[in-house]
Amino acid sequence: MFFSCQDPTTHTEPPYEGPPKDHIISVDRAQEMYDAYSQRRVPIIKKYEDSIAADGSNFTPTRYAEYDLETIKQYIAYIEHEAKEAKVDIQTLRFYLSNYPDSDKFPNGDTVKYPKRNSFFVVPTMAYEGKNVGFYLEEIDGVYTALPINRNGLRGKDKNQTQDEPQGSVNEAGFFISTNSATLGSGTTSVILNDGGVAPPPGTSDFGDNN
Structure with a gap:
């Protein structure tokens, strides 16, 4: 809602200079990082949320x-x-x-x-x-x-x-x-x-x- 009263024309697109240096990662690295989160964080979040669910429902952690x-x-x-x-x-x-x-x-x-x-x-x-x-x-x-x-x-x-x-x-x-x-x-x-x-x-x- 707070976007509606602003003038979007105030933004100027930067010139194209290729990918941002040192900030683009490979698909393989992204997969490795995603899998590490799946193994090291998702089970902990799920176990905790399931343990406090009053209705006994199963929790699916957010991934993105x-x-x-x-x-x-x-x-x-x-x-x-x-x-x-x-x-x-x-x-x-x-x-x-x-x-x-x-x-x-x-x-x-x-x-x-x-x-x-x-x-x-x-x-x-x-x-x-x-x-x-x-x-x-x-x-x-x-x-x-x-x-x-x-x-x-x-x-x-x-x-x-x-x-x-x-x-x-x-x-x-x-x-x-x-x-x-x-x-x-x-x-x-x-x-x-x-x-x-x-x-x-x-x-x-x-x-x-x-x-």
Whole structure:
């Protein structure tokens, strides 16, 4: 939904320069990595989820998530537009492994599309005081500002700072802002991508375990 009000024409396709150096792997390596996950992670996930299933159902671990190409292009255009508005440069895209809750609804009432399933979400990062940090956007005193998501994960700040400066207690394990507001509310803009299609079930894997 947050794509609809953005102008996708702000994105410029980079010139073709061949494959990204040192980032393309062979099909054989992909198969080996897929099989390693099948052997070392899938049985553990399945055993745990089956053990806590109140209805005795069998759990099939997620093996991939996907987005159509146009959504990815639109997402890149969106985050580049928002970063430009806030006068920051996007450094990287972080792919956080995650899990949908075992519930039909999130606390805010949104529907959980894939209860209990593994997923990932994508967070763009910016440079902040020598660190590479995920960010969100907020209008502060009329200025569109990029702020670190995990304010408490940044060191060396005083508690008597202005609203637009991250605060100082250290919590390296935390992800989201630790302030009076537990979640991003009105007046903030998220640039985190999620809710692609996850499989199985149903799905067709390129490397085995088709469902």
